[in-house]
Amino acid sequence: MKKQLSTINYQLSTMRTIFVTGGAGFIGSAFIRLILEETSDFKIINFDALTYAGNLENLNGLDETRHKFIKGDICDKEAVLQSLPENSEAIFNFAAESHVDRSIASASEFVLTNVLGTQILLDAARAKNIRRFVQISTDETQGSLPEDSNSYFTENSPIQPNSPYAASKAAAEHFVRAAHETFDVDTITTRCGNNYGQRQFPEKLIPLMIANAMNDEPVPVYGDGRNVRDWIFVEDHARAIWLAYLKGKAGSSYNIGARNERQNIEVVKSILDALGKPHSLIKFVTDRLGHDRRYAIDARKVETELGWKPITTWEDGLQKTIRWYRENQDWVNQIRSGAYRDYYKNHYGMEVGAK
């Protein structure tokens, strides 16, 4: 990671401010760690509402002289305007309701944060003369690809979301585009595949499987388990976002993927094998409504235009991730003993973390 970032020659001597929303979540906190470690002239304002998915423990050990946390909601225009310094270098918008299953149960919160919240940030960017706006989007805005095909999402693939989560992120992408076209806001949109790594909330596939398996609990797999996702290690995603910010063309979008397609069932078996747990823990459950079959990303644009390549292989990334969850069982257990238990019981009809 160091190599690619250190090739970028930072000329400025004074500290520059970037405003990161959702930085107490999984990817936002990994991004902040990367910037603090790999650069020396950026300081970060981390603006996060601390929803169920936000966790201050994700920020433990950060250099507080360069990182300031502000608890705030991106839908609160006054709070955003008060917290965002005039002439900041950039806004990186990670804040979102991010779980597809929750969006199927109730979509309104997704419309509020993911759509209205993004528009409020775009307005704030104009009001405060922010140099660049980076919207962290997802491959899910481009819908689902056929199984066993050679088709991939490119930057020119149509936006055709299928889940309420994806629809809200797609709407946000449109507002970002509109801000660029109408008001000449300098925008970048990144669309990434499924992330995995340290500090991911255990409702998502990989940490859910690790946490349940570590506790010898059934691991629920949707449908036939053959849905395909294009997995990327979170630090590789964070680095691609940073390069898109530094080198991307205003108004452009960048699809980010590590060319790592896997069926869910293959991912689950790899995790069980790595933990030395039996495959009999696998429990097939009723499929998710409208479950997208396959995501796969054509990463040629980020590779050629930005000079980005993933550094972490799937095998190393999975080992690192499993090790982190093993060594941070308090982090996991704290979540599994709270409101997450009720959510899990409602959703899967099974107990979790009861011990």
Ligand SMILES: NC(=O)c1ccc[n+]([C@@H]2O[C@H](COP(=O)([O-])OP(=O)(O)OC[C@H]3O[C@@H](n4cnc5c(N)ncnc54)[C@H](O)[C@@H]3O)[C@@H](O)[C@H]2O)c1
């Ligand atoms: N996880 C993935 O695989 C993936 C893939 C591609 C893109 N993305 C996108 O990356 C971003 C981050 O995803 P993540 O997995 O880290 O999500 P996450 O759910 O772990 O974190 C989201 C963070 O946003 C905060 N937040 C939520 N609503 C807010 C609001 N109204 N105001 C301020 N803060 C708020 C939460 O407190 C939390 O800290 C999201 O925009 C998501 O759509 C995620």
